Amino acid sequence: MSDVAAPDLDGRTAFITGTTRGIGKAIALSLAEHGCNVVSTGKTVDDTDADLDGTIHETAAECEDRGVASHAIQLDLRDADEVAAAASEAIDVFGEVDIVVNNASAIEIASVESMPANRFDLMTEVNVRGTYLTSRAFVPHLREIGGGQILTNAPPVTMDRGPGKAAYAWSKLGMTFVTLSLAGELEGDGIAANAFWPVTAIDTRATRYFGMGTEDDWRSPAIVADTVLELLDRDIEYTGNAVYDEEILREAGVDDFAEYNLTEGDPAPLSARMFDPDYERPA
Template sequence: MVFRSPDLRGRTAFVTGTTRGIGKEIALALAEAGCNVVSTGKTVDDSDTDLDGTIHETAAACEERGVDAHAIQLDVRDADAVRAAADEAIEAFGEVDIVINNASAIQQAAVEDLPADRFDLLTEVNVRGTYLVSRAFLPHLGEIGGGHILTNAPPIRLDRAPGKAAYAWSKLGMTFVTLSLAAELDDSIAANAFWPVTLIDTRATRYFGMGTEDDWRTPAVVADTVLELLDRDPSAFSGHAVYDEELLRAAGIENFGRYNVTAGDPEPKAARMFDPEYERP
Protein backbone atom coordinates (compact mmCIF):
# COMPACT_ATOMS: atom_id res chain seq x y z
CA MET A 1 0.00 0.00 0.00
CA VAL A 2 1.24 3.49 -0.89
CA PHE A 3 0.79 6.23 1.67
CA ARG A 4 -1.97 8.64 0.71
CA SER A 5 -1.90 12.16 2.09
CA PRO A 6 -5.01 13.63 3.68
CA ASP A 7 -6.70 16.62 2.12
CA LEU A 8 -5.56 19.61 4.21
CA ARG A 9 -6.84 22.35 1.92
CA GLY A 10 -8.06 25.36 3.86
CA ARG A 11 -6.02 24.51 6.94
CA THR A 12 -2.94 26.28 8.29
CA ALA A 13 0.02 24.88 10.24
CA PHE A 14 2.49 26.71 12.45
CA VAL A 15 5.73 24.70 12.33
CA THR A 16 8.86 25.41 14.37
CA GLY A 17 12.37 24.67 13.14
CA THR A 18 11.70 24.60 9.39
CA THR A 19 15.03 25.73 7.95
CA ARG A 20 16.23 22.22 7.13
CA GLY A 21 15.94 18.53 7.99
CA ILE A 22 12.78 17.09 9.50
CA GLY A 23 11.08 20.45 10.02
CA LYS A 24 11.47 21.46 6.40
CA GLU A 25 10.28 18.04 5.20
CA ILE A 26 7.18 18.32 7.38
CA ALA A 27 6.45 21.81 6.04
CA LEU A 28 6.77 20.65 2.42
CA ALA A 29 4.61 17.57 3.02
CA LEU A 30 1.92 19.76 4.55
CA ALA A 31 2.07 22.05 1.54
CA GLU A 32 1.77 19.09 -0.84
CA ALA A 33 -1.41 18.14 1.04
CA GLY A 34 -2.82 21.65 0.50
CA CYS A 35 -2.07 23.10 3.93
CA ASN A 36 -0.91 26.69 4.34
CA VAL A 37 2.34 26.91 6.30
CA VAL A 38 3.85 29.31 8.81
CA SER A 39 7.59 28.63 8.57
CA THR A 40 9.47 29.56 11.73
CA GLY A 41 13.03 29.33 12.98
CA LYS A 42 16.11 31.39 13.74
CA THR A 43 17.86 31.35 10.35
CA VAL A 44 16.95 34.09 7.90
CA ASP A 45 20.37 34.38 6.23
CA ASP A 46 22.68 31.41 5.56
CA SER A 47 25.34 33.33 3.67
CA ASP A 48 27.76 33.38 6.61
CA THR A 49 27.34 29.77 7.69
CA ASP A 50 28.06 26.32 6.31
CA LEU A 51 24.45 25.33 7.01
CA ASP A 52 22.11 25.67 4.04
CA GLY A 53 18.53 26.78 4.46
CA THR A 54 16.41 29.61 5.80
CA ILE A 55 12.82 29.96 6.93
CA HIS A 56 12.16 32.11 3.87
CA GLU A 57 13.47 29.46 1.48
CA THR A 58 11.19 26.88 3.09
CA ALA A 59 8.23 29.24 2.83
CA ALA A 60 8.99 29.85 -0.85
CA ALA A 61 9.22 26.10 -1.49
CA CYS A 62 5.80 25.67 0.14
CA GLU A 63 4.33 28.37 -2.06
CA GLU A 64 5.71 26.57 -5.12
CA ARG A 65 3.39 23.73 -4.13
CA GLY A 66 0.37 26.00 -4.49
CA VAL A 67 -0.33 27.10 -0.92
CA ASP A 68 0.16 30.31 1.02
CA ALA A 69 3.13 30.53 3.34
CA HIS A 70 4.50 33.04 5.80
CA ALA A 71 7.96 33.11 7.43
CA ILE A 72 8.56 34.37 10.97
CA GLN A 73 11.95 34.51 12.65
CA LEU A 74 11.54 32.96 16.08
CA ASP A 75 13.51 31.95 19.14
CA VAL A 76 11.15 29.52 20.88
CA ARG A 77 12.79 30.28 24.26
CA ASP A 78 11.48 33.87 24.20
CA ALA A 79 7.93 34.03 25.61
CA ASP A 80 7.20 37.48 24.17
CA ALA A 81 8.50 36.48 20.75
CA VAL A 82 6.42 33.30 20.75
CA ARG A 83 3.27 35.19 21.68
CA ALA A 84 3.96 37.78 18.96
CA ALA A 85 4.62 35.05 16.38
CA ALA A 86 1.36 33.32 17.23
CA ASP A 87 -0.53 36.60 16.90
CA GLU A 88 1.20 37.36 13.58
CA ALA A 89 0.36 33.92 12.20
CA ILE A 90 -3.28 34.19 13.23
CA GLU A 91 -3.53 37.68 11.76
CA ALA A 92 -1.97 36.52 8.49
CA PHE A 93 -4.25 33.50 7.99
CA GLY A 94 -7.28 34.11 10.18
CA GLU A 95 -7.06 30.61 11.63
CA VAL A 96 -4.18 28.33 12.61
CA ASP A 97 -5.46 24.88 13.53
CA ILE A 98 -2.22 22.85 13.43
CA VAL A 99 0.74 23.51 15.73
CA ILE A 100 3.88 21.41 15.30
CA ASN A 101 6.67 21.56 17.88
CA ASN A 102 9.66 20.44 15.87
CA ALA A 103 12.42 22.88 16.86
CA SER A 104 15.02 21.22 19.06
CA ALA A 105 18.59 21.64 20.21
CA ILE A 106 20.82 18.57 20.32
CA GLN A 107 24.10 17.84 22.02
CA GLN A 108 25.16 14.41 23.15
CA ALA A 109 27.74 14.22 25.91
CA ALA A 110 28.35 12.62 29.28
CA VAL A 111 27.32 14.64 32.33
CA GLU A 112 30.95 15.37 33.19
CA ASP A 113 31.59 16.75 29.72
CA LEU A 114 28.47 18.87 29.22
CA PRO A 115 28.65 22.38 30.76
CA ALA A 116 25.69 23.68 32.71
CA ASP A 117 24.90 26.34 30.12
CA ARG A 118 24.52 23.66 27.46
CA PHE A 119 22.17 21.74 29.74
CA ASP A 120 20.16 24.94 30.14
CA LEU A 121 20.08 25.47 26.36
CA LEU A 122 18.74 21.98 25.69
CA THR A 123 16.08 22.34 28.36
CA GLU A 124 15.06 25.84 27.29
CA VAL A 125 14.80 25.16 23.56
CA ASN A 126 13.23 21.73 23.82
CA VAL A 127 11.00 21.75 26.90
CA ARG A 128 10.37 25.46 27.40
CA GLY A 129 9.95 26.00 23.66
CA THR A 130 7.32 23.27 23.40
CA TYR A 131 5.54 24.66 26.45
CA LEU A 132 5.51 28.24 25.18
CA VAL A 133 4.46 27.50 21.61
CA SER A 134 1.69 25.10 22.62
CA ARG A 135 0.41 27.47 25.29
CA ALA A 136 0.40 30.46 22.93
CA PHE A 137 -2.14 28.82 20.63
CA LEU A 138 -4.50 27.34 23.21
CA PRO A 139 -6.93 30.31 23.37
CA HIS A 140 -7.11 30.45 19.56
CA LEU A 141 -7.66 26.70 19.17
CA GLY A 142 -10.45 26.93 21.71
CA GLU A 143 -12.04 29.83 19.85
CA ILE A 144 -12.01 28.11 16.45
CA GLY A 145 -13.30 24.84 17.88
CA GLY A 146 -10.32 22.52 17.80
CA GLY A 147 -7.17 21.43 16.04
CA HIS A 148 -3.95 19.49 16.52
CA ILE A 149 -0.80 20.03 18.57
CA LEU A 150 2.00 17.66 17.54
CA THR A 151 5.45 17.33 19.08
CA ASN A 152 8.56 15.69 17.65
CA ALA A 153 9.58 13.73 20.75
CA PRO A 154 9.80 10.09 21.91
CA PRO A 155 7.61 7.81 23.99
CA ILE A 156 8.58 7.91 27.67
CA ARG A 157 10.10 4.47 28.18
CA LEU A 158 13.50 5.20 29.66
CA ASP A 159 15.14 5.33 33.06
CA ARG A 160 18.69 6.26 32.01
CA ALA A 161 20.61 7.54 28.96
CA PRO A 162 24.38 7.35 29.53
CA GLY A 163 26.27 9.71 27.26
CA LYS A 164 23.17 11.73 26.40
CA ALA A 165 21.40 12.43 29.69
CA ALA A 166 20.71 16.12 29.09
CA TYR A 167 19.44 15.65 25.56
CA ALA A 168 17.27 12.67 26.48
CA TRP A 169 15.86 14.55 29.49
CA SER A 170 14.91 17.49 27.31
CA LYS A 171 13.28 15.40 24.57
CA LEU A 172 11.31 13.36 27.09
CA GLY A 173 10.27 16.66 28.67
CA MET A 174 8.73 17.68 25.35
CA THR A 175 6.65 14.51 25.37
CA PHE A 176 5.65 14.97 29.01
CA VAL A 177 4.38 18.50 28.32
CA THR A 178 2.43 17.31 25.28
CA LEU A 179 0.77 14.33 26.96
CA SER A 180 -0.05 16.35 30.06
CA LEU A 181 -1.63 18.98 27.83
CA ALA A 182 -3.73 16.32 26.12
CA ALA A 183 -5.25 15.41 29.48
CA GLU A 184 -6.13 19.05 30.13
CA LEU A 185 -7.87 19.77 26.83
CA ASP A 186 -11.36 18.92 25.67
CA ASP A 187 -11.75 16.40 22.89
CA SER A 188 -11.78 19.00 20.13
CA ILE A 189 -8.01 19.51 20.38
CA ALA A 190 -5.62 16.59 19.98
CA ALA A 191 -2.13 16.65 21.46
CA ASN A 192 0.22 13.85 20.40
CA ALA A 193 3.95 13.16 20.11
CA PHE A 194 5.69 11.30 17.30
CA TRP A 195 9.16 9.75 16.99
CA PRO A 196 11.07 7.68 14.42
CA VAL A 197 11.97 4.04 14.98
CA THR A 198 15.17 4.46 12.98
CA LEU A 199 17.71 7.26 12.87
CA ILE A 200 16.80 9.98 10.39
CA ASP A 201 19.27 11.42 7.90
CA THR A 202 19.83 14.95 9.24
CA ARG A 203 22.85 17.14 9.79
CA ALA A 204 22.86 16.20 13.49
CA THR A 205 22.82 12.47 12.70
CA ARG A 206 25.86 12.90 10.47
CA TYR A 207 27.64 15.36 12.76
CA PHE A 208 27.41 13.09 15.80
CA GLY A 209 28.32 9.98 13.81
CA MET A 210 25.12 8.17 14.67
CA GLY A 211 25.29 4.95 12.68
CA THR A 212 25.76 4.72 8.92
CA GLU A 213 23.57 5.40 5.90
CA ASP A 214 22.33 1.80 6.08
CA ASP A 215 20.83 2.68 9.48
CA TRP A 216 19.03 5.83 8.36
CA ARG A 217 15.74 6.73 6.80
CA THR A 218 14.85 10.00 5.10
CA PRO A 219 12.79 12.65 6.91
CA ALA A 220 9.85 11.70 4.66
CA VAL A 221 8.90 8.86 7.02
CA VAL A 222 8.43 11.38 9.83
CA ALA A 223 6.49 13.76 7.59
CA ASP A 224 4.12 10.97 6.57
CA THR A 225 3.62 10.16 10.25
CA VAL A 226 2.56 13.76 10.84
CA LEU A 227 0.11 13.56 7.94
CA GLU A 228 -1.37 10.35 9.33
CA LEU A 229 -1.83 11.96 12.75
CA LEU A 230 -3.55 14.94 11.16
CA ASP A 231 -5.91 12.60 9.35
CA ARG A 232 -7.21 11.28 12.67
CA ASP A 233 -10.18 12.68 14.55
CA PRO A 234 -8.95 14.71 17.55
CA SER A 235 -11.75 13.33 19.69
CA ALA A 236 -10.69 9.76 18.95
CA PHE A 237 -6.90 10.01 19.03
CA SER A 238 -5.15 12.24 21.56
CA GLY A 239 -2.65 11.79 24.36
CA HIS A 240 -0.43 9.34 22.49
CA ALA A 241 3.33 9.18 21.95
CA VAL A 242 3.75 7.07 18.81
CA TYR A 243 6.55 5.53 16.81
CA ASP A 244 6.40 6.32 13.11
CA GLU A 245 6.54 2.72 11.85
CA GLU A 246 3.86 1.51 14.23
CA LEU A 247 1.46 4.28 13.24
CA LEU A 248 2.09 3.89 9.51
CA ARG A 249 1.79 0.10 9.67
CA ALA A 250 -1.55 0.52 11.41
CA ALA A 251 -2.54 2.76 8.50
CA GLY A 252 -1.74 -0.07 6.08
CA ILE A 253 1.84 0.72 5.02
CA GLU A 254 3.97 -2.40 4.66
CA ASN A 255 6.91 -1.44 2.45
CA PHE A 256 9.21 1.08 4.12
CA GLY A 257 11.96 0.78 1.51
CA ARG A 258 10.92 4.08 -0.07
CA TYR A 259 12.12 5.85 3.05
CA ASN A 260 15.58 4.26 3.16
CA VAL A 261 18.68 6.33 2.44
CA THR A 262 20.64 3.40 1.02
CA ALA A 263 19.48 1.77 -2.20
CA GLY A 264 18.81 -1.96 -2.21
CA ASP A 265 16.15 -1.91 0.49
CA PRO A 266 18.23 -2.67 3.60
CA GLU A 267 16.40 -3.02 6.91
CA PRO A 268 17.62 -0.09 9.03
CA LYS A 269 18.32 -0.83 12.66
CA ALA A 270 15.79 0.33 15.21
CA ALA A 271 17.01 3.40 17.07
CA ARG A 272 18.28 2.59 20.55
CA MET A 273 18.59 6.17 21.72
CA PHE A 274 15.54 6.34 23.97
CA ASP A 275 14.20 2.79 24.19
CA PRO A 276 16.93 0.13 24.45
CA GLU A 277 14.37 -2.67 24.56
CA TYR A 278 12.41 -1.57 21.50
CA GLU A 279 11.72 -4.23 18.89
CA ARG A 280 9.93 -3.18 15.72
CA PRO A 281 6.71 -5.00 14.86
Protein backbone atom coordinates in the same frame (compact mmCIF):
# COMPACT_ATOMS: atom_id res chain seq x y z
CA MET B 1 2.88 9.09 0.93
CA SER B 2 2.64 5.58 -0.50
CA ASP B 3 -0.04 3.09 0.52
CA VAL B 4 -1.74 5.62 2.79
CA ALA B 5 -4.79 7.74 2.02
CA ALA B 6 -3.57 11.32 1.70
CA PRO B 7 -5.40 13.75 3.97
CA ASP B 8 -7.15 16.78 2.51
CA LEU B 9 -5.61 19.77 4.27
CA ASP B 10 -7.06 22.45 2.01
CA GLY B 11 -7.92 25.57 4.01
CA ARG B 12 -5.94 24.49 7.06
CA THR B 13 -2.88 26.31 8.37
CA ALA B 14 0.09 24.86 10.27
CA PHE B 15 2.54 26.72 12.50
CA ILE B 16 5.76 24.67 12.42
CA THR B 17 8.91 25.30 14.44
CA GLY B 18 12.36 24.61 13.01
CA THR B 19 11.60 24.58 9.28
CA THR B 20 14.98 25.72 7.94
CA ARG B 21 16.10 22.22 6.98
CA GLY B 22 15.83 18.54 7.88
CA ILE B 23 12.70 17.08 9.42
CA GLY B 24 10.97 20.43 9.94
CA LYS B 25 11.38 21.41 6.30
CA ALA B 26 10.22 17.98 5.14
CA ILE B 27 7.06 18.32 7.26
CA ALA B 28 6.41 21.82 5.95
CA LEU B 29 6.74 20.82 2.29
CA SER B 30 4.69 17.66 2.78
CA LEU B 31 1.82 19.56 4.38
CA ALA B 32 1.99 22.16 1.61
CA GLU B 33 1.75 19.43 -1.01
CA HIS B 34 -1.53 18.40 0.61
CA GLY B 35 -3.01 21.88 0.54
CA CYS B 36 -2.03 23.19 3.98
CA ASN B 37 -0.88 26.78 4.43
CA VAL B 38 2.40 26.94 6.35
CA VAL B 39 3.92 29.33 8.88
CA SER B 40 7.66 28.68 8.55
CA THR B 41 9.60 29.56 11.69
CA GLY B 42 13.18 29.35 12.88
CA LYS B 43 16.26 31.41 13.58
CA THR B 44 17.95 31.43 10.16
CA VAL B 45 16.93 34.19 7.77
CA ASP B 46 20.26 34.60 5.97
CA ASP B 47 22.60 31.71 5.17
CA THR B 48 25.14 33.76 3.21
CA ASP B 49 27.86 33.28 5.80
CA ALA B 50 26.46 30.14 7.39
CA ASP B 51 28.02 26.68 7.31
CA LEU B 52 24.66 25.19 6.32
CA ASP B 53 22.25 26.10 3.55
CA GLY B 54 18.63 26.94 4.23
CA THR B 55 16.46 29.70 5.64
CA ILE B 56 12.89 29.99 6.83
CA HIS B 57 12.16 32.19 3.81
CA GLU B 58 13.44 29.56 1.36
CA THR B 59 11.18 26.98 2.97
CA ALA B 60 8.23 29.36 2.79
CA ALA B 61 8.93 29.99 -0.90
CA GLU B 62 9.09 26.26 -1.62
CA CYS B 63 5.74 25.82 0.15
CA GLU B 64 4.25 28.55 -2.04
CA ASP B 65 5.64 26.75 -5.11
CA ARG B 66 3.30 23.93 -4.10
CA GLY B 67 0.29 26.22 -4.43
CA VAL B 68 -0.40 27.26 -0.84
CA ALA B 69 0.10 30.45 1.14
CA SER B 70 3.12 30.60 3.43
CA HIS B 71 4.58 33.13 5.84
CA ALA B 72 8.03 33.14 7.46
CA ILE B 73 8.64 34.38 11.01
CA GLN B 74 12.06 34.55 12.63
CA LEU B 75 11.75 32.95 16.04
CA ASP B 76 13.94 32.17 19.03
CA LEU B 77 12.00 29.63 21.08
CA ARG B 78 13.87 30.68 24.21
CA ASP B 79 12.21 34.09 24.16
CA ALA B 80 8.67 33.97 25.58
CA ASP B 81 7.76 37.36 24.12
CA GLU B 82 8.93 36.30 20.66
CA VAL B 83 6.88 33.12 20.82
CA ALA B 84 3.74 35.00 21.84
CA ALA B 85 4.32 37.61 19.13
CA ALA B 86 4.90 34.93 16.48
CA ALA B 87 1.64 33.20 17.38
CA SER B 88 -0.24 36.49 17.17
CA GLU B 89 1.38 37.34 13.83
CA ALA B 90 0.51 33.94 12.37
CA ILE B 91 -3.13 34.30 13.46
CA ASP B 92 -3.29 37.86 12.09
CA VAL B 93 -1.94 36.74 8.71
CA PHE B 94 -4.09 33.64 8.23
CA GLY B 95 -7.09 34.26 10.46
CA GLU B 96 -6.98 30.71 11.77
CA VAL B 97 -4.11 28.39 12.68
CA ASP B 98 -5.43 24.94 13.55
CA ILE B 99 -2.24 22.84 13.42
CA VAL B 100 0.77 23.41 15.68
CA VAL B 101 3.89 21.29 15.12
CA ASN B 102 6.58 21.43 17.81
CA ASN B 103 9.53 20.23 15.78
CA ALA B 104 12.52 22.42 16.65
CA SER B 105 15.04 20.91 19.05
CA ALA B 106 18.59 21.39 20.24
CA ILE B 107 20.73 18.27 20.56
CA GLU B 108 24.03 17.34 22.13
CA ILE B 109 25.15 13.88 23.19
CA ALA B 110 27.63 14.08 26.06
CA SER B 111 28.17 12.79 29.57
CA VAL B 112 27.05 14.79 32.59
CA GLU B 113 30.68 15.40 33.51
CA SER B 114 31.66 16.78 30.11
CA MET B 115 28.55 18.82 29.26
CA PRO B 116 28.64 22.40 30.60
CA ALA B 117 25.57 23.80 32.32
CA ASN B 118 24.84 26.27 29.54
CA ARG B 119 24.43 23.43 27.01
CA PHE B 120 22.06 21.65 29.40
CA ASP B 121 20.13 24.91 29.74
CA LEU B 122 19.96 25.31 25.96
CA MET B 123 18.29 21.94 25.45
CA THR B 124 15.91 22.55 28.33
CA GLU B 125 14.96 25.98 27.04
CA VAL B 126 14.57 25.11 23.36
CA ASN B 127 13.08 21.65 23.70
CA VAL B 128 10.90 21.54 26.82
CA ARG B 129 10.24 25.22 27.40
CA GLY B 130 9.91 25.97 23.69
CA THR B 131 7.25 23.28 23.30
CA TYR B 132 5.49 24.58 26.40
CA LEU B 133 5.53 28.21 25.23
CA THR B 134 4.49 27.47 21.64
CA SER B 135 1.62 25.18 22.60
CA ARG B 136 0.47 27.56 25.33
CA ALA B 137 0.48 30.50 22.93
CA PHE B 138 -2.03 28.79 20.63
CA VAL B 139 -4.38 27.16 23.16
CA PRO B 140 -6.77 30.14 23.49
CA HIS B 141 -6.96 30.47 19.70
CA LEU B 142 -7.58 26.75 19.19
CA ARG B 143 -10.38 26.89 21.74
CA GLU B 144 -11.83 29.95 20.01
CA ILE B 145 -11.93 28.32 16.56
CA GLY B 146 -13.39 25.09 17.92
CA GLY B 147 -10.42 22.76 17.95
CA GLY B 148 -7.23 21.71 16.23
CA GLN B 149 -4.16 19.54 16.58
CA ILE B 150 -0.88 19.89 18.43
CA LEU B 151 1.87 17.52 17.30
CA THR B 152 5.31 17.21 18.89
CA ASN B 153 8.46 15.58 17.55
CA ALA B 154 9.33 13.64 20.70
CA PRO B 155 9.59 9.99 21.78
CA PRO B 156 7.35 7.64 23.74
CA VAL B 157 8.00 7.92 27.46
CA THR B 158 10.52 5.28 28.45
CA MET B 159 13.30 5.28 31.00
CA ASP B 160 16.61 4.59 29.26
CA ARG B 161 19.43 5.81 31.47
CA GLY B 162 22.19 5.17 28.95
CA PRO B 163 25.44 7.16 29.16
CA GLY B 164 25.65 10.47 27.35
CA LYS B 165 21.90 10.94 27.07
CA ALA B 166 20.98 12.64 30.33
CA ALA B 167 20.41 16.18 29.07
CA TYR B 168 19.05 15.38 25.61
CA ALA B 169 16.80 12.52 26.72
CA TRP B 170 15.42 14.58 29.61
CA SER B 171 14.59 17.44 27.27
CA LYS B 172 12.96 15.25 24.60
CA LEU B 173 10.93 13.31 27.15
CA GLY B 174 9.95 16.65 28.65
CA MET B 175 8.48 17.60 25.27
CA THR B 176 6.44 14.41 25.37
CA PHE B 177 5.21 15.06 28.92
CA VAL B 178 4.06 18.56 27.95
CA THR B 179 2.17 17.15 24.97
CA LEU B 180 0.51 14.29 26.82
CA SER B 181 -0.52 16.60 29.65
CA LEU B 182 -2.04 18.98 27.12
CA ALA B 183 -4.02 16.11 25.63
CA GLY B 184 -5.76 15.55 28.94
CA GLU B 185 -6.29 19.24 29.59
CA LEU B 186 -7.76 19.97 26.15
CA GLU B 187 -9.64 16.78 25.31
CA GLY B 188 -13.02 18.39 26.02
CA ASP B 189 -12.19 21.30 23.70
CA GLY B 190 -11.79 19.29 20.52
CA ILE B 191 -8.01 19.76 20.53
CA ALA B 192 -5.89 16.66 19.98
CA ALA B 193 -2.28 16.47 21.17
CA ASN B 194 0.07 13.67 20.14
CA ALA B 195 3.81 13.01 19.94
CA PHE B 196 5.63 11.15 17.17
CA TRP B 197 9.13 9.73 16.90
CA PRO B 198 11.16 7.77 14.32
CA VAL B 199 12.18 4.20 15.04
CA THR B 200 15.41 4.71 13.09
CA ALA B 201 17.81 7.60 12.96
CA ILE B 202 16.87 10.17 10.32
CA ASP B 203 19.35 11.63 7.83
CA THR B 204 19.82 15.17 9.14
CA ARG B 205 22.72 17.48 9.94
CA ALA B 206 22.59 16.45 13.60
CA THR B 207 22.67 12.74 12.76
CA ARG B 208 25.78 13.20 10.66
CA TYR B 209 27.45 15.69 13.01
CA PHE B 210 27.12 13.44 16.06
CA GLY B 211 28.11 10.32 14.13
CA MET B 212 24.88 8.48 14.87
CA GLY B 213 25.55 5.48 12.65
CA THR B 214 26.00 5.48 8.87
CA GLU B 215 23.69 5.66 5.88
CA ASP B 216 22.88 1.98 6.49
CA ASP B 217 21.27 3.06 9.77
CA TRP B 218 19.27 6.03 8.48
CA ARG B 219 16.01 6.83 6.75
CA SER B 220 14.95 9.97 4.93
CA PRO B 221 12.90 12.66 6.72
CA ALA B 222 10.00 11.66 4.46
CA ILE B 223 8.96 8.90 6.87
CA VAL B 224 8.46 11.45 9.66
CA ALA B 225 6.53 13.76 7.32
CA ASP B 226 4.25 10.87 6.33
CA THR B 227 3.71 10.06 10.00
CA VAL B 228 2.55 13.63 10.57
CA LEU B 229 0.16 13.36 7.62
CA GLU B 230 -1.33 10.17 9.05
CA LEU B 231 -1.77 11.76 12.48
CA LEU B 232 -3.51 14.76 10.90
CA ASP B 233 -5.85 12.36 9.11
CA ARG B 234 -6.95 10.77 12.40
CA ASP B 235 -10.19 11.70 14.14
CA ILE B 236 -9.83 14.39 16.77
CA GLU B 237 -10.63 11.77 19.39
CA TYR B 238 -7.19 10.27 18.71
CA THR B 239 -5.27 12.14 21.36
CA GLY B 240 -2.81 11.58 24.19
CA ASN B 241 -0.55 9.22 22.24
CA ALA B 242 3.21 9.06 21.80
CA VAL B 243 3.88 6.84 18.79
CA TYR B 244 6.69 5.55 16.64
CA ASP B 245 6.57 6.27 12.92
CA GLU B 246 6.54 2.59 11.92
CA GLU B 247 3.74 1.89 14.38
CA ILE B 248 1.40 4.56 13.06
CA LEU B 249 2.20 3.86 9.39
CA ARG B 250 1.68 0.09 9.83
CA GLU B 251 -1.76 0.88 11.23
CA ALA B 252 -2.38 2.92 8.08
CA GLY B 253 -1.49 -0.02 5.86
CA VAL B 254 2.21 0.44 5.15
CA ASP B 255 4.15 -2.82 5.35
CA ASP B 256 7.15 -1.97 3.16
CA PHE B 257 9.40 0.87 4.30
CA ALA B 258 11.99 0.49 1.53
CA GLU B 259 11.10 3.85 -0.04
CA TYR B 260 12.36 5.62 3.08
CA ASN B 261 15.64 3.71 3.43
CA LEU B 262 18.88 5.26 2.21
CA THR B 263 20.42 1.87 1.47
CA GLU B 264 19.07 -1.62 0.84
CA GLY B 265 17.44 -3.31 3.82
CA ASP B 266 15.64 -1.84 6.82
CA PRO B 267 18.01 0.02 9.15
CA ALA B 268 18.38 -0.90 12.80
CA PRO B 269 16.02 0.86 15.24
CA LEU B 270 18.73 3.15 16.61
CA SER B 271 16.45 6.06 17.49
CA ALA B 272 13.90 3.94 19.35
CA ARG B 273 16.65 2.18 21.30
CA MET B 274 18.11 5.51 22.30
CA PHE B 275 15.10 5.92 24.57
CA ASP B 276 14.14 2.27 25.07
CA PRO B 277 17.08 -0.18 25.00
CA ASP B 278 14.62 -3.11 24.98
CA TYR B 279 12.71 -1.90 21.92
CA GLU B 280 11.98 -4.66 19.42
CA ARG B 281 10.56 -3.96 15.98
CA PRO B 282 7.23 -5.78 15.36
CA ALA B 283 7.52 -8.81 13.12
